[in-house]
Amino acid sequence: METADEADICRVCRSEGTPDKPLYHPCVCTGSIKFIHQECLVQWLKHSRKEYCELCKHRFAFTPIYSPDMPPRLPIQDICAGLLTSVGTAIRYWFHYTLVAFAWLGVVPLTACRIYKCLFTGSVSSLLTLPLDMLSTENLLADCLQGCFVVTCSLCAFISLVWLREQIVHGGPPLWLEHHQQPQPNAAGQQPNEAAGAGQGAADDPPAAPPAPAAPPAHNEAEPEPPDGLPEQGEEPELDNEEEGAAAEDADANNGAQDDMNWNALEWDRAAEELTWERMLGLDGSLVFLEHVFWVVSLNTLFILVFAFCPYHIGHFSVVGLGFEEYVQASHFEGLITTIVGYILLAMTLILCHGFAALVRFQRSRRLLGVCYIVVKVSLLVVVEIGVFPLICGWWLDICSLEMFDASLKDRELSFKSAPGTTMFLHWLVGMVYVFYFASFILLLREVLRPGVLWFLRNLNDPDFNPVQEMIHLPIYRHLRRFILSVVVFGSIVLLMLWLPIRMIKVFLPAFLPYNVLLYSDAPVSELSLELLLLQVVLPALLEQGHTRQWLKGLVRTWTVSAGYLLDLHSYLLGEQEDNEANQPVNNNNNNPAPGHHNNNPAHVVGEGLHAAHQAILQQGGPIGFQPYQRPLRFPFRIVLLIGFMCVTLLVASLVCLTLPVFAGRWLMSFWTGSSKIHELYTAACGLYVCWLSIRGATVLLAWMPQGRTIIMIKVQEWTLMILKTLVVALLVAGVIPLLLGLLFELVIVAPLRVPLDQTPLFYPWQDWALGVLHAKIIAAITLMGPQWWLKSVIEQVYANGIRNIDLHFIIRKLAAPVISVLLLSLCVPYVIAAGVVPTVGVTPEMQILIQRRIYPFLLMVVSIIGILSFQIRQFKRLYEHIKNDKYLVGQRLVNYERKARGASSVPPPNPIPE
Numbered sequence: 023m024e025t026a027d028e029a030d031i032c033r034v035c036r037s038e039g040t041p042d043k044p045l046y047h048p049c050v051c052t053g054s055i056k057f058i059h060q061e062c063l064v065q066w067l068k069h070s071r072k073e074y075c076e077l078c079k080h081r082f083a084f085t086p087i088y089s090p091d092m093p094p095r096l097p098i099q100d101i102c103a104g105l106l107t108s109v110g111t112a113i114r115y116w117f118h119y120t121l122v123a124f125a126w127l128g129v130v131p132l133t134a135c136r137i138y139k140c141l142f143t144g145s146v147s148s149l150l151t152l153p154l155d156m157l158s159t160e161n162l163l164a165d166c167l168q169g170c171f172v173v174t175c176s177l178c179a180f181i182s183l184v185w186l187r188e189q190i191v192h193g194g195p196p197l198w199l200e201h202h203q204q205p206q207p208n209a210a211g212q213q214p215n216e217a218a219g220a221g222q223g224a225a226d227d228p229p230a231a232p233p234a235p236a237a238p239p240a241h242n243e244a245e246p247e248p249p250d251g252l253p254e255q256g257e258e259p260e261l262d263n264e265e266e267g268a269a270a271e272d273a274d275a276n277n278g279a280q281d282d283m284n285w286n287a288l289e290w291d292r293a294a295e296e297l298t299w300e301r302m303l304g305l306d307g308s309l310v311f312l313e314h315v316f317w318v319v320s321l322n323t324l325f326i327l328v329f330a331f332c333p334y335h336i337g338h339f340s341v342v343g344l345g346f347e348e349y350v351q352a353s354h355f356e357g358l359i360t361t362i363v364g365y366i367l368l369a370m371t372l373i374l375c376h377g378f379a380a381l382v383r384f385q386r387s388r389r390l391l392g393v394c395y396i397v398v399k400v401s402l403l404v405v406v407e408i409g410v411f412p413l414i415c416g417w418w419l420d421i422c423s424l425e426m427f428d429a430s431l432k433d434r435e436l437s438f439k440s441a442p443g444t445t446m447f448l449h450w451l452v453g454m455v456y457v458f459y460f461a462s463f464i465l466l467l468r469e470v471l472r473p474g475v476l477w478f479l480r481n482l483n484d485p486d487f488n489p490v491q492e493m494i495h496l497p498i499y500r501h502l503r504r505f506i507l508s509v510v511v512f513g514s515i516v517l518l519m520l521w522l523p524i525r526m527i528k529v530f531l532p533a534f535l536p537y538n539v540l541l542y543s544d545a546p547v548s549e550l551s552l553e554l555l556l557l558q559v560v561l562p563a564l565l566e567q568g569h570t571r572q573w574l575k576g577l578v579r580t581w582t583v584s585a586g587y588l589l590d591l592h593s594y595l596l597g598e599q600e601d602n603e604a605n606q607p608v609n610n611n612n613n614n615p616a617p618g619h620h621n622n623n624p625a626h627v628v629g630e631g632l633h634a635a636h637q638a639i640l641q642q643g644g645p646i647g648f649q650p651y652q653r654p655l656r657f658p659f660r661i662v663l664l665i666g667f668m669c670v671t672l673l674v675a676s677l678v679c680l681t682l683p684v685f686a687g688r689w690l691m692s693f694w695t696g697s698s699k700i701h702e703l704y705t706a707a708c709g710l711y712v713c714w715l716s717i718r719g720a721t722v723l724l725a726w727m728p729q730g731r732t733i734i735m736i737k738v739q740e741w742t743l744m745i746l747k748t749l750v751v752a753l754l755v756a757g758v759i760p761l762l763l764g765l766l767f768e769l770v771i772v773a774p775l776r777v778p779l780d781q782t783p784l785f786y787p788w789q790d791w792a793l794g795v796l797h798a799k800i801i802a803a804i805t806l807m808g809p810q811w812w813l814k815s816v817i818e819q820v821y822a823n824g825i826r827n828i829d830l831h832f833i834i835r836k837l838a839a840p841v842i843s844v845l846l847l848s849l850c851v852p853y854v855i856a857a858g859v860v861p862t863v864g865v866t867p868e869m870q871i872l873i874q875r876r877i878y879p880f881l882l883m884v885v886s887i888i889g890i891l892s893f894q895i896r897q898f899k900r901l902y903e904h905i906k907n908d909k910y911l912v913g914q915r916l917v918n919y920e921r922k923a924r925g926a927s928s929v930p931p932p933n934p935i936p937e
C-alpha cells in the first residue's frame with residue numbers, strides 16, 4: 023500500500039495524496055489517470071459541466087455527509103416548512119409565468135389587433151376611443167388570434183428587411199444607385215448595362231465594400247432576437263451607413279462609418295451576451311421582459327403604420343379617385359389589392375423623387391429614396407413571383423381540367439363567391455405544387471442533358487443563383503418580360519399535358535370521364551379502411567422518392583438518347599464526352615458542313631442580355647455552364663422536329679398517366695365493390711400501386727436476367743424467405759397487435775362512453791383493427807420521441823435492421839411476444855374477473871352486467887391512480903431528501919469505484935473505502 027501510494031498522483035494536479043487531501047479512484051480508468059483529488063474533480067466537473075468521466079463514461083458518485091446532530095427522522099415542522107416554501111416557490115413561478123404568458127399572448131397581440139383595427143376603420147373618433155377599445159373585453163380570443171397574425175406579419179417584415187439590407191450590402195447596390203462618378207445622374211434606370219452589373223457586382227462597388235466586413239456581426243446579433251429593443255438599432259446602422267456613404271464621398275468618411283459600425287458591433291456583442299431567449303421572453307424570472315413587450319408593441323405599431331396603413335390609404339385614395347372602386351370591391355380582396363396598388367404607386371413616386379433628387383444633386387436623399395425604392399420593388403416582385411404566379415398557374419390548371427371532373431366555370435364562380443379566401447388559397451397551393459414539380463423535373467433534365475442546352479431556364483442548383491440579387495439588380499421591365507414568358511411556358515404546358523389529353527379521352531373513350539370525386543356515404547367499402555390503406559401502404563411506397571426519381575431519370579435519358587440519334591442531335595443534347603466511343607459516323611456527317619466546334623447557339627442572339635448575364639454569373643462561380651457541341655445540317659429544322667417530338671411524347675405520357683392507373687384501379691376495385699362507384703382517389707391510388715409494383719418487378723427481373731439461372735433461383739429463394747418473414751412480422755406487428763390494441767381501446771373508452779347499459783355493445787374487428795393501426799403508430803411515435811426504455815431500444819433496433827436484415831427471432835422474442843402478452847393479459851384479466859369470479863360470489867344479474875361492462879374503465883382508473891400515487895410518493899421522498907440536505911448536509915465524499923466481481927462481499931454499491 024505504501025509503495026503504491028508513493029507512485030499515485032492526482033490526474034489533474036499531479037501531486038500526491040495527503041491525509042487531509044486523500045486520493046480517490048472514482049471511475050473505471052486505471053493506470054496513471056486512476057487517482058484524483060476530490061477538490062480537483064469537483065472543480066473539473068464544475069468547469070466541464072459533466073457528471074461522468076469523459077474517458078470511461080462512468081458516472082461519479084458522491085455520498086452525502088450529514089452533520090452529527092441530525093435526528094434519525096426529520097421533525098414534522100421541518101417538513102411542513104419545506105412543503106410551504108416549495109408551494110410558495112411554485113406559486114411565485116406560476117404567477118410569473120402567467121404574467122409572461124399574459125404579456126406575450128395577451129397584451130401584445132391584443133394591442134396589435136386593436137391598433138390595427140383602429141387605424142383601418144379610418145375615422146377620427148376611433149382614434150379617440152382607442153384607449154377604451156384597448157380595455158374592452160369583446161371578442162378577446164378572436165382578437166388575440168388576429169393580433170398574433172398581425173405580429174407575425176410585422177415580425178416577418180422586419181426579418182426580411184434586415185435580410186434584404188444584408189443582401190444589398192453584400193451584393194452591392196445596383197449601379198444606378200452608386201454612380202456618383204458618372205456625369206449624368208438622371209439616366210437612372212436605363213443607362214448602365216445590367217448584365218455587367220449582375221456579373222461583376224462585387225467588383226463594381228468599392229464604396230459599399232468597406233462597410234461589408236463590419237456588417238455580418240451586426241446581422242448575427244440582429245437575427246436571433248428580432249422582437250426586442252434591437253430592432254431600432256437594426257435600422258440605425260443602415261441609415262448611418264447610407265447617410266455617411268452618401269454625404270461624403272472620400273475615404274475619410276467611409277472610415278468614419280466603419281468606426282461607427284465597429285462601435286455598434288461592440289455594443290451589440292455585449293448586448294447579445296446578456297440577452298438570451300429566456301431572458302428576452304422573461305422565462306428566467308426577471309421582469310426585464312416588460313421593457314421588451316413595450317418595444318415589440320411600439321415597433322409593431324410603427325410597422326403597421328409604415329407598411330400597411332400608408333400604402334393602403336395611398337392605394338385607396340387613388341382607387342377612389344380613378345373610379346375603380348366597384349371593380350376592387352367585386353374582387354373580394356379589397357384590402358390586399360388596394361395595398362398592392364398603393365405599393366405600386368409608392369414605387370413610382372419614389373422613382374420620380376429619386377430622379378428629381380438626382381437632378382438637384384441631393385445625394386443623401388437620392389440614396390435614401392433609391393434604397394426605399396429597392397425595398398418596395400423587391401417586395402412587389404416577391405408578391406408577384408410567389409403569390410400571383412402560382413395563383414395564375416392554379417387557376418389555369420383548374421380551368422383546363424374542368425371537364426375531367428364534370429364541372430363548369432359556373433361552379434367555380436359559385437364556390438369562389440361562397441368562400442373566396444379558401445378557393446384562392448387552394449388554387450395557389452395547387453399552382454405552387456405544379457411549379458415545384460416543374461422545377462424538380464427541370465433539375466432532373468439538367469442532370470441528363472448537356473450543360474448549356476437549357477440556357478433559357480434558371481438553374482436552381484447553381485450556387486451563384488440568387489433570385490433576390492436579381493430582384494435588386496435587374497430592371498423591372500426585364501422581370502416583367504420573364505414573368506410573361508414563364509406564364510406562357512407554364513400555361514402552354516398545362517394545355518398540352520392536361521387539356522389536350524382530356525379532349526382526346528373525351529373523344530375516344532366517352533364513358534371514361536369524368537372522374538368520380540363525390541363521396542358516397544353508403545359505399546359498401548368502409549371509407550375509413552380505404553383511407554388507411556391509402557395512407558399506410560400506397561403513399562409510403564410512392565414516396566420512395568429515390569427510386570421514382572432514378573427511374574424517371576432513366577426514362578428521360580433513354581428518350582434523349584433515342585431522340586438524339588433519330589434527329590442526329592446527339593452531340594447537341596448530350597455533349598461530346600459521351601459519344602466519344604460512338605461518334606465516328608456522326609463526326610463524318612458533321613465535319614463537312616460545319617468544321618470546328620460552334621460555341622454559338624443561334625438562339626443566343628435572341629436572349630442575349632439575359633443569357634449573357636446568366637453566363638457571367640455562371641462563369642464567375644467556377645462551374646462551367648456551357649459545353650461546346652457539333653451542329654449538324656439544317657440545325658433549326660432539327661430543333662423544331664425535336665420540340666415537336668417532345669410535345670408528342672409529353673402528350674402521350676400524360677395520356678397514359680391520366681388513364682392507365684384509374685383504369686387498372688377501376689378494374690381491380692370492381693372485383694371488390696361490384697359496379698358501384700367509388701372515389702377516384704382510391705381507384706387511382708390502387709391502380710398506381712399496381713402499376714408501380716409490376717414495373718418494379720419487371721425492372722428487378724431485368725436486372726437479374728443476365729446473371730444466369732442458378733443465381734436467379736438463389737435470389738428468388740432469398741426473396742421468398744424474406745417475404746415470408748416479412749409476412750409473419752406484418753401479421754404480428756400490423757395485424758394482431760393493432761387488433762388487440764383497438765379492441766382494448768374500444769372496451770376501455772369507446773364502449774362505456776357510447777353504449778348505455780341496457781344495450782349490448784357490438785364490436786367490428788375490422789374497424790377495431792383500423793383504429794388500432796392508428797393507435798399503434800401514435801404509440802410508436804411517442805415511444806421513439808420519449809426517454810429510453812426497453813420498448814424504444816427494441817423499436818429502434820427493428821428500424822435499424824430494416825426489411826433486408828429482418829430478424830424474425832428477435833422481433834418475436836423482444837417485441838411481439840411481450841407486447842402481445844401484455845395486451846392479452848389486460849384484455850383477459852378483467853374478463854376473467856367479471857365473467858368467472860364475480861358470478862361465483864353470488865351477486866344479482868344486474869350487478870353482474872354492470873361489473874362486466876364497467877370493469878375495464880374501472881381497472882384503468884385503478885391503474886392510473888396507483889401510478890399517480892407512486893409518482894407523488896416519489897416526489898415527496900425527493901422533497902424530504904431536499905429538506906434534509908438543506909438543513910443537515912455538511913459535505914459530500916467521493917465514492918471509489920468498486921469492481922462488481924471483486925466487491926461481491928460489499929453489497930451496497932456506494933461503499934466508500936476509508937483511507
Ligand SMILES: [Zn+2]
Pocket residue numbers: 032033034035036037058059062
Ligand atoms: Zn489534485
Ligand SMILES: [Zn+2]
Pocket residue numbers: 049050051075076077078079080
Ligand atoms: Zn474514467
